[in-house]
Amino acid sequence: MARRKSNAPPKATRQPSKQPSSGAERSALYARREAAKILHTVLRGDAERRAVASIKSLVFSPSVRNKRGTFALVCETLKHLDVIKDVLEIANVLNSKWKRQEPLVYIICYDILFGKETPSIGDAEKFLVRRKDALLSGLATLLVRKKVKNVEELLDLSQLNGHIKPRYVRVNTLKMDVDSAVKELEKLYKVEKDETVPDLLVMPPGSDLHAHPLVMNGRIFLQGKGSSMVAAALQPEAGWEVIDACSAPGNKTVHLAALLKGQGKIIACELNEERVKRLEQTIKLSGATNIEVFHGDFLSLNPEDPSFAKVRAILLDPSCSGSGTITDRLDHLLPSHSADNKNYDSIRLHKLAVFQKKALAHALSFPQVERVVYSTCSIHQIENEDVVSSVLPLASSLGFELATPFPNWQRRGLPVFAGSEHLLRMDPVEDKEGFFIALFTKTTNKLDNPKPYELPEGECRRRRKQFYPFLWPKVFFRAWNGRLHGSRR
Numbered sequence: 001m002a003r004r005k006s007n008a009p010p011k012a013t014r015q016p017s018k019q020p021s022s023g024a025e026r027s028a029l030y031a032r033r034e035a036a037k038i039l040h041t042v043l044r045g046d047a048e049r050r051a052v053a054s055i056k057s058l059v060f061s062p063s064v065r066n067k068r069g070t071f072a073l074v075c076e077t078l079k080h081l082d083v084i085k086d087v088l089e090i091a092n093v094l095n096s097k098w099k100r101q102e103p104l105v106y107i108i109c110y111d112i113l114f115g116k117e118t119p120s121i122g123d124a125e126k127f128l129v130r131r132k133d134a135l136l137s138g139l140a141t142l143l144v145r146k147k148v149k150n151v152e153e154l155l156d157l158s159q160l161n162g163h164i165k166p167r168y169v170r171v172n173t174l175k176m177d178v179d180s181a182v183k184e185l186e187k188l189y190k191v192e193k194d195e196t197v198p199d200l201l202v203m204p205p206g207s208d209l210h211a212h213p214l215v216m217n218g219r220i221f222l223q224g225k226g227s228s229m230v231a232a233a234l235q236p237e238a239g240w241e242v243i244d245a246c247s248a249p250g251n252k253t254v255h256l257a258a259l260l261k262g263q264g265k266i267i268a269c270e271l272n273e274e275r276v277k278r279l280e281q282t283i284k285l286s287g288a289t290n291i292e293v294f295h296g297d298f299l300s301l302n303p304e305d306p307s308f309a310k311v312r313a314i315l316l317d318p319s320c321s322g323s324g325t326i327t328d329r330l331d332h333l334l335p336s337h338s339a340d341n342k343n344y345d346s347i348r349l350h351k352l353a354v355f356q357k358k359a360l361a362h363a364l365s366f367p368q369v370e371r372v373v374y375s376t377c378s379i380h381q382i383e384n385e386d387v388v389s390s391v392l393p394l395a396s397s398l399g400f401e402l403a404t405p406f407p408n409w410q411r412r413g414l415p416v417f418a419g420s421e422h423l424l425r426m427d428p429v430e431d432k433e434g435f436f437i438a439l440f441t442k443t444t445n446k447l448d449n450p451k452p453y454e455l456p457e458g459e460c461r462r463r464r465k466q467f468y469p470f471l472w473p474k475v476f477f478r479a480w481n482g483r484l485h486g487s488r489r
């Protein structure tokens, strides 16, 4: 569904559009319902300050039929949301029935005020079209009140400018080799191999591959560079057992599966039930057969449980503010990103950091684990360097030290503690996304003159108990094992 690009003021005298075919109208009606559902989810999540899936991931879920049209409609409505709300208030046309269906009303108002076609079918549409003159006059009043000439001046579009980012594509080497993917994609766009991550390809900004057969059949994944660097930084060896601690929607999980070459095992842990479904879809699409999904809290796993005795690596990509990918996720379009929400941000960041620290300490405490990667798509020190520095004494006592992922990468951690030069940062301006990676590796077989963190295994174990004195009851793990469901398909 094509949307009008310009925000020129709608004129009260605008000519009625040509009557579209009933098929086109029905599909537009359907797109408005799909868009309203997504808008409802993101606005509710935003109002409750609760992390929900990004607008993009909601739109690109398999249940949405007209992805391109729905995506455009949701984004355009969000961009115009303040204006639409003001117009509705001035026009005062809603009765209590339609007030209860605000997301749908917003979508239809966008179409009536700024869209290409005036909707003609659907109850809500008919109700609002009958009040079109009142809405247009409300808009004219708003322009006068705000002392602007047109809607464009009303909208703050500056935040959308200057964010031109290449399209990154990770080749799922479980299903296809990198050279074959290059050959196939070159038929459409210029393709280069990324210089940092071996199975990552770089294509021009705006390359639209969402409906490409290679994406639809899981041979390639549309995955950003930062996200693709995490499993690559962990470098699990084929045959290892690995935990992905916070795994949905599963991009890094299936990247791990590819790096393990289909051998070994991944335990993919996810707390949120809805997101477990997304995770399972991603796993299915990837063709991986060695991933076990655990629906539950990563913090509830007992590191001493024999089920984890062979786990050698942990990938921890916990919930974060997402401040590094804000324009990617389109979160800047949401009401909570207006200028007067800074106070809320610091409380939320603090809460996130508390969990991030707990989760990282927990990951380090699995006895046989020798590599732990911690990542966020945040630019905030409190979620990045501060989290890492808070666990350093524990890490050191358990035999871990900070390693340097991608040593040739220039941007490293903020210089807030000795050793932060090992950390990796991506810059939202230079690299077009903000990302953070820390890699802990266990130093083994260095027992001459051991430093506190290089103690013999028995001593390490004793110290570990000092940090984790509580024991998880066996019975819980039997229950947990019952809920593990392998995703072999």
Ligand SMILES: C[S@@+](CC[C@H](N)C(=O)[O-])C[C@H]1O[C@@H](n2cnc3c(N)ncnc32)[C@H](O)[C@@H]1O
Pocket: 227, 245, 246, 247, 248, 249, 250, 251, 252, 253, 269, 270, 271, 272, 275, 296, 297, 298, 299, 317, 318, 319, 320
């Ligand atoms: C940043 S996302 C992970 C993205 C994922 N690694 C990927 O690349 O597709 C964080 C995920 O952790 C989940 N999560 C949050 N707390 C958790 C916990 N205590 N245990 C397990 N999962 C958790 C969230 O529901 C969310 O799906």
